Amino acid sequence: MEQGxxxxxxxxxxxxxxxxxxxxxxxxxxxxxxxIRVGLMLPxxxxxxxxxxxxxxxxxxxxxxxxxxxxxxEIEYFTVDDESDAxxxxxxxxxxxxxxNVDVLIGTVHSGVAxxxxxxxxxxxxxxxxxxxxxxxxxxxxxxxxxxxTSFSAWQPAYAMGQVMAEKKHKNVVTLSWKYSFGEQSVAxxxxxxxxxxxxxxxxxxxxxxxxxFQPYLTEIAALKPDAVFVFFAxxxxxxxxxxxxxxxxxxTIPLYGSGFLTDGTLEAQGDSAEGILxxxxxxxxxxxxxxxxxxxxxxxxxxxxPDVYSVQGYDAAQxxxxxxxxxxxxxxxxxxxxxxxxxxxxxxxxxxFTLSKAHNPVQDIYLRKVEAKQNKVVSVAAKALADxxxxxxx
Amino acid sequence: xxxxxxxxxxxxxxxxxxLLFLVASGLTLIFGIMGIINLAHGSFYMMGxxxxxxxxxxxxxxxxxxxxxxxxxxxxxxxxxxxxxxxLYKRDHLDQVLLTYGLILIFEELRSLLVGDxxxxxxxPELLSASxxxxxxxxxxxxxxxxxxxxxxxxxxxxxxIRYTRLGMMIRAGSSNRxxxxxxxxxxxxxxxxxxxxxxxxxxxAGMLAAPVSSVYPGMGNxxxxxxxxxxxxxxxxxxxxxxxxxxxxxLADTFGKVIAPDYAGLAVYxxxxxxxxxxxxxxxxxx
Numbered sequence: 001m002e003q004g005x006x007x008x009x010x011x012x013x014x015x016x017x018x019x020x021x022x023x024x025x026x027x028x029x030x031x032x033x034x035x036i037r038v039g040l041m042l043p044x045x046x047x048x049x050x051x052x053x054x055x056x057x058x059x060x061x062x063x064x065x066x067x068x069x070x071x072x073x074e075i076e077y078f079t080v081d082d083e084s085d086a087x088x089x090x091x092x093x094x095x096x097x098x099x100x101n102v103d104v105l106i107g108t109v110h111s112g113v114a115x116x117x118x119x120x121x122x123x124x125x126x127x128x129x130x131x132x133x134x135x136x137x138x139x140x141x142x143x144x145x146x147x148x149x150t151s152f153s154a155w156q157p158a159y160a161m162g163q164v165m166a167e168k169k170h171k172n173v174v175t176l177s178w179k180y181s182f183g184e185q186s187v188a189x190x191x192x193x194x195x196x197x198x199x200x201x202x203x204x205x206x207x208x209x210x211x212x213x214f215q216p217y218l219t220e221i222a223a224l225k226p227d228a229v230f231v232f233f234a235x236x237x238x239x240x241x242x243x244x245x246x247x248x249x250x251x252x253t254i255p256l257y258g259s260g261f262l263t264d265g266t267l268e269a270q271g272d273s274a275e276g277i278l279x280x281x282x283x284x285x286x287x288x289x290x291x292x293x294x295x296x297x298x299x300x301x302x303x304x305x306x307p308d309v310y311s312v313q314g315y316d317a318a319q320x321x322x323x324x325x326x327x328x329x330x331x332x333x334x335x336x337x338x339x340x341x342x343x344x345x346x347x348x349x350x351x352x353x354f355t356l357s358k359a360h361n362p363v364q365d366i367y368l369r370k371v372e373a374k375q376n377k378v379v380s381v382a383a384k385a386l387a388d389x390x391x392x393x394x395x
Numbered sequence: 396x397x398x399x400x401x402x403x404x405x406x407x408x409x410x411x412x413x414l415l416f417l418v419a420s421g422l423t424l425i426f427g428i429m430g431i432i433n434l435a436h437g438s439f440y441m442m443g444x445x446x447x448x449x450x451x452x453x454x455x456x457x458x459x460x461x462x463x464x465x466x467x468x469x470x471x472x473x474x475x476x477x478x479x480x481x482x483l484y485k486r487d488h489l490d491q492v493l494l495t496y497g498l499i500l501i502f503e504e505l506r507s508l509l510v511g512d513x514x515x516x517x518x519x520p521e522l523l524s525a526s527x528x529x530x531x532x533x534x535x536x537x538x539x540x541x542x543x544x545x546x547x548x549x550x551x552x553x554x555x556x557i558r559y560t561r562l563g564m565m566i567r568a569g570s571s572n573r574x575x576x577x578x579x580x581x582x583x584x585x586x587x588x589x590x591x592x593x594x595x596x597x598x599x600x601a602g603m604l605a606a607p608v609s610s611v612y613p614g615m616g617n618x619x620x621x622x623x624x625x626x627x628x629x630x631x632x633x634x635x636x637x638x639x640x641x642x643x644x645x646x647l648a649d650t651f652g653k654v655i656a657p658d659y660a661g662l663a664v665y666x667x668x669x670x671x672x673x674x675x676x677x678x679x680x681x682x683x
Contacts, residue, residue, distance in 0.1 A: 001556060045512065046512045047512055047513060048615075056571065087557065172526030179660075203657070204657070205653075205657040206655070206657055206658065206660070207657075207660060208515075208660070208661055210612060211618075212609055212610045212612075213411070213608070213609055215407050215410075215411075215539070215608075216404060216407045216408075216650045216652065216653045216654055217654075218533070219400060219403045219407060219533060219654075220400075220403055220404075220653075220654045222400070222403075222530060222532040222533035223396065223400035223530075223533075224398065225532060235514060236513070236515070236610055236612060237514070237516025237610075239514075239516055240610050243516070247526055247534065247536050247537075248533055248534050248535075249524070249526060249528070249532065249533060250532065250533070253532045254532070267514060308460075337602075
């Protein structure tokens with residue numbers, strides 16, 4: 001016992017000296033000794049690995065641009081691969097919170113994992129910033145003062161698309177999606193706007209996740225002859241759907257619409273089949289925003305690859321946290337000042353400036369995009385400063 | 396649903412059912428003749444699909460990939476039978492379930508190490524990539540018709556093989572009395588090895604054939620495994636003919652279930668199974 005204590009003290013003091021040597025000329029403020037501990041819980045293996053890396057890159061880029069600091073404080077990273085496995089989520093989150101004692105938790109991509117993280121964050125009152133997962137509940141019934149989101153809610157892009165399709169004078173629409181909460185919430189958001197504007201959803205179809213045998217559904221769509229089709233699919237399933245829709249000859253006769261994930265990160269694989277498809281999302285290629293141009297250049301310089309919507313969301317997670325730290329004078333223990341500053345912040349995002357709703361979800365522009373030459377080109381702003389209704393949030 | 400849509404959905408059911416038959420026939424052979432509950436059968440299907448993906452990326456042509464894939468599957472089948480499955484014939488079902496479950500885990504990890512965890516598409520060969528206009532709005536991909544034709548051809552070949560050849564006769568005899576067949580001087584071990592190799596190859600071939608239309612993704616084997624056990628149970632354990640009828644029935648139930656009551660799409664197949672088992676607890680057909 002005694003020995004262990006001594007060794008621990010020895011290690012600590014050596015580390016202190018090493019740290020001091022590594023930072024020649026660092027100002028000797030008391031607080032610079034202990035860094036802000038940032039816990040990144042994201043997928044680094046599996047289907048969503050690319051997304052987890054993009055978010056991490058975006059976050060670190062913002063920190064780099066602040067000279068390795070956020071809100072004037074040095075940053076130390078703690079990383080856990082969540083493997084997009086909801087079953088392991090509470091354990092992974094607790095590792096970061098209890099063992100690594102992080103000041104803020106950043107994560108994640110998969111909605112199921114994010115919901116579990118949200119529950120842990122509520123119990124332990126840990127500050128959580130969600131940089132992707134769109135489950136409506138996170139800023140709905142599960143909302144909490146210490147939980148923020150820098151991406152979107154499933155409802156937002158889908159609702160905007162409902163308005164767009166009604167404006168295009170489509171009357172009868174068929175929807176198709178995977179039967180899991182994100183898909184169902186997307187369809188619900190779409191339906192809400194579309195039917196309010198006088199349209200009618202003639203048939204709602206779902207298939208089990210991650211099933212991609214679309215043929216019977218395509219046959220049904222051909223038979224129903226709706227004015228248009230609204231779908232939610234992402235990743236490999238989105239690639240397959242867009243190609244099958246084209247191969248079935250439906251693309252020429254019945255226009256296809258979707259929320260942005262249908263054509264984001266999938267265009268290379270979809271090829272010509274995706275040309276002309278309209279989608280809605282809070283980001284697009286070729287936005288005429290100075291901040292976006294600067295961000296894209298800096299990102300490409302740092303990582304030798306193009307950024308995407310996920311890198312933007314990671315970048316904004318760091319920006320939002322920085323705003324909070326600035327408001328609390330760099331002191332994470334001043335929790336109320338920190339949260340108040342985050343709530344009041346206007347984030348200068350590459351997607352365009354946004355603020356946060358009362359439920360801590362971005363109030364943001366949703367863009368209508370059209371696939372042109374393998375890019376999601378902006379057509380117009382489909383919904384200006386759209387706020388999630390945050391049903392069920394009491395805060 | 397108008398008549399032409401009905402016919403096209405019938406075509407969809409047939410195509411899905413025939414593919415299921417291809418996977419399930421191998422399962423029912425291994426189960427019915429050698430008495431082995433093979434949970435790893437879905438993994439062979441997945442292995443085939445990933446072979447189709449990798450070999451197509453290498454050779455640039457799915458048909459070449461399928462030919463090479465078949466040869467590899469036969470070898471893998473023989474190897475597995477020699478190293479593992481031959482030790483299972485006299486063990487009870489629990490041992491078989493444990494070993495084949497272990498194989499599932501090994502196959503998933505191997506896949507993850509060799510090919511990764513991404514979802515992949517496999518391009519349809521140029522020759523078969525056209526579509527045929529079936530109704531005023533719908534085109535039907537030629538590749539799906541090709542799949543159905545291949546499956547029908549294989550069903551006929553298997554029927555002929557088991558019914559009318561000497562090998563088929565020995566297989567049928569071996570399934571009912573292993574000792575007696577051995578006593579007659581027939582090399583039953585070799586016959587078992589051939590049947591097992593055939594089963595593995597059928598599943599892998601189904602995976603290769605399905606790769607372009609169903610994508611290639613982690614866990615695809617387990618999804619197909621469950622439905623294949625349903626096919627075997629409905630059709631009657633060990634009956635290839637039963638597997639065909641059951642697979643076609645499931646194709647119908649699944650396809651029309653999806654269209655008529657999309658919210659309950661996953662349920663139709665199990666309702667069908669319950670109904671058949673109430674009527675015939677041993678499945679529709681018994682034995683080969």
